[in-house]
Amino acid sequence: MSDNVDINVRSGYDSLISEIARYVHEYEVDSSLALTTAKNCLIDTIGCGLLALTFPACTKMLGPVVPGTEVPHGVRVPGTNFKLDPVKGAFDIGCMIRWLDYNDTWLAAEWGHPSDNLGAILAVADFVSQKNVAAGGNPLSMRQVLECMIMAHEIQGVLALKNSFNRVGLDHVVLVKVASTAVATKLLGGTYEQILDAVTQAWVDGQSLRTYRHAPNAGSRKSWAAGDATSRAVRLGMITLLGEMGYPSVLSAPKWGFEDVLFKGEQLSLPQAFGSYVMENVLFKISFPAEFHAQTAVEAAVQLHSQIKDRFDEIKQIEVTTHESAIRIISKVGELNNPADRDHCLQYMIAIGLIHGDLVAEHYEDDVASDPLIDALREKMIIKEDSRYTKEYLEADKRSIANKLQIFFEDGTSTEAIEVEYPIGHKRRREEGIPILEKKFKNNLLKIYSEEKANEIYQRCIDQENLEAMSVIEFQEMLAVETNTF
Numbered sequence: 001m002s003d004n005v006d007i008n009v010r011s012g013y014d015s016l017i018s019e020i021a022r023y024v025h026e027y028e029v030d031s032s033l034a035l036t037t038a039k040n041c042l043i044d045t046i047g048c049g050l051l052a053l054t055f056p057a058c059t060k061m062l063g064p065v066v067p068g069t070e071v072p073h074g075v076r077v078p079g080t081n082f083k084l085d086p087v088k089g090a091f092d093i094g095c096m097i098r099w100l101d102y103n104d105t106w107l108a109a110e111w112g113h114p115s116d117n118l119g120a121i122l123a124v125a126d127f128v129s130q131k132n133v134a135a136g137g138n139p140l141s142m143r144q145v146l147e148c149m150i151m152a153h154e155i156q157g158v159l160a161l162k163n164s165f166n167r168v169g170l171d172h173v174v175l176v177k178v179a180s181t182a183v184a185t186k187l188l189g190g191t192y193e194q195i196l197d198a199v200t201q202a203w204v205d206g207q208s209l210r211t212y213r214h215a216p217n218a219g220s221r222k223s224w225a226a227g228d229a230t231s232r233a234v235r236l237g238m239i240t241l242l243g244e245m246g247y248p249s250v251l252s253a254p255k256w257g258f259e260d261v262l263f264k265g266e267q268l269s270l271p272q273a274f275g276s277y278v279m280e281n282v283l284f285k286i287s288f289p290a291e292f293h294a295q296t297a298v299e300a301a302v303q304l305h306s307q308i309k310d311r312f313d314e315i316k317q318i319e320v321t322t323h324e325s326a327i328r329i330i331s332k333v334g335e336l337n338n339p340a341d342r343d344h345c346l347q348y349m350i351a352i353g354l355i356h357g358d359l360v361a362e363h364y365e366d367d368v369a370s371d372p373l374i375d376a377l378r379e380k381m382i383i384k385e386d387s388r389y390t391k392e393y394l395e396a397d398k399r400s401i402a403n404k405l406q407i408f409f410e411d412g413t414s415t416e417a418i419e420v421e422y423p424i425g426h427k428r429r430r431e432e433g434i435p436i437l438e439k440k441f442k443n444n445l446l447k448i449y450s451e452e453k454a455n456e457i458y459q460r461c462i463d464q465e466n467l468e469a470m471s472v473i474e475f476q477e478m479l480a481v482e483t484n485t486f
Contacts (some may be wrong), residue, residue: 013196014251016268017203020155021195023274024182029147034276036464038146041153043461044284044437045103045115046479047444050079051361052099054447057339059486061224062092073130075123078479079448086127090180090234094119094227100361101223101343102289104282104425106153107325107401108394110160111292112172114278117152119230120180121145122472124187124237129472140187142475143468148183150279155179157278162269166329170262171208173229178202180233188237197246201236203258204250215332218341281399284425286436288359293326294349296420297403301353303418304405308354312373314409318381320350321404321419323389331383339364350405351377392421401426438462448485 012018029035052058063082074083077092084092094116097103103115122145129139156175165174181202185195208229212221240246251258251268259267288298297320308315322331330346342348342364351374352363362368389402402421408414424433441461445454457478461467467475 011249011252013200013246013248016251016270017196017199017248019270019274020178020182020199021192023155024151024186024195025192027151027274029150029276031150031276031280034150034279035143035146035468037279037282038149038153039461039464039467040284040434040437041104041115041149041279041282042118042142042146042467043441045097045118046078046461047441048098048100048102049093049096050448051102051444052096053079053486055099055361056486057220058096058099058223059484061095061227064088073127073134075126076476076480078476079481080484081481082484084123086123086238087231087235089123089127090119090184091224091227091231092119093122094230095224096227098226099223100289101291102285102361104284105292106157106160106278106282107292107399108157108161109164110166110172110175111325111329112156112160112175113226114153114156114176114179114282115149116173116176116226117156117180117183117230118149119227120184120233121148121152121187122476123230124184124234125472126476128187128189133473139471139473141468142470142472144187145472145475146468148187150276151274152179152183153278153282154274154276155182157282158270158272158274159268162271163263165263166210168262168264169209171210171213171225173225174207176226176229177205177207177233177236180230181236184234185237185240188241190237190241194240196248197244198237198240200246200248200250201240201244202233204247205232205236207262212340213329213344215334215341218344219338220340222340222344281427283399283401283423283427284433284437286425286433286440287423288349288353289343289361290349290359291330291344291346292423293323293330293401294346294403295423295425296401297322297326297346297405298349298353298359299420299423300403300405300418301350302357302359303420304407304415305354305357307415308407309357311409312355312377314411315377315380315407316410317408318350318354318377319384319406319408319417320346320381321384321386321389322346323393323402324385325390325393326403327383327385333378336369339366342369345378346383347378347381348374350381351375354407389421399426448481 075089185198404419406417
């Protein structure tokens with residue numbers, strides 16, 4: 001046979017794609033822990049989005065592409081009066097819930113925020129529910145939304161366990177797109193075969209570079225990248241249901257497949273079967289709107305605040321002991337150009353904790369960042385890696401995110417070394433963390449709604465049985481407003 005021809009024989013679907021489609025099509029959620037955690041994830045994620053509506057940089061991204069556009073069965077965007085097509089609805093929900101970097105996190109070989117998938121899930125569930133009712137059928141329930149959240153978390157999180165997309169320069173939202181495409185296609189009524197085809201479309205799609213997350217280009221796109229991924233997922237699911245074909249060997253095809261083109265020829269691995277592991281073990285950002293690798297560092301800084309708040313001019317050195325991932329992602333020196341740059345700088349976040357005894361979203365804004373003390377403290381920081389921290393960060397039974405701070409003064413004295421290995425949002429600190437998470441949700445509701453309305457939403461959402469039984473239409477109507485506050 002001539003060497004100048006391609007062998008045009010189609011293989012079956014890549015096994016990884018088949019596993020994703022089979023899981024989404026067949027899996028039945030039976031874990032009460034996963035469902036309870038999904039409820040907590042839902043309220044926290046919605047709350048983060050509501051808080052983001054107080055920031056004009058976020059709200060300028062929201063609303064119909066063409067102002068005044070009206071669509072049938074329009075998707076409601078929580079905290080707004082928008083009714084959008086499901087593709088833009090997914091973008092808006094995904095954008096607002098991710099804007100402040102305050103929703104849940106998953107850390108492994110790859111990082112990410114599995115609740116980002118809610119943009120696609122809630123948009124499609126609302127759209128499908130309204131269509132069903134218009135046709136004389138029933139709306140979807142919030143129990144179905146929670147189940148789809150569990151599945152999307154699982155797909156994104158299990159794929160992140162061993163596959164490091166960041167090491168080849170790709171952003172983790174590729175996994176949001178894949179997971180959201182799978183569950184959105186299911187919600188749209190897709191068959192197993194259609195879920196297969198839609199997932200291949202997600203992999204063959206152009207994938208985002210991590211450029212916007214790193215020096216010297218860190219910028220606000222990282223706050224809407226997940227919204228972009230979820231909207232693309234909805235679009236891919238919808239065109240698949242119109243009969244668009246799939247690409248069975250999109251991952252493994254020699255020369256032209258994802259693995260050869262974008263993954264340095266390495267085969268994507270699936271280290272464990274899909275179930276409900278990720279949702280059960282997900283990390284919540286409860287205390288601080290900070291990149292997760294810095295959560296324990298900020299907690300340590302806040303503990304040190306009272307000891308050093310009157311001695312800033314006496315500080316000689318600030319020793320920060322951390323893990324390899326934090327060093328690779330968020331340790332940086334030099335000028336910080338915008339809020340997105342600052343909330344991905346370990347040194348900046350520690351300085352804010354030391355100075356203010358807290359870290360809130362407003363601390364990333366220009367007026368706070370202009371304080372010369374912040375950069376003075378950043379310049380005194382020495383960043384060190386602890387190999388144990390790096391090792392235990394990846395261990396399945398630990399998954400710590402450890403940081404340690406110690407401050408040394410010009411007179412030779414020092415503070416004690418403050419070590420925090422597990423952030424308050426870790427599974428090991430659930431009993432301590434959930435009441436604070438619920439309070440965070442209530443506070444975020446009050447940013448948009450009256451106290452009476454916020455109390456009503458809070459009570460209805462905090463009750464697991466009530467929330468699961470609620471229709472998606474009822475949930476979305478409850479969160480909508482007549483007039484935007486921005």
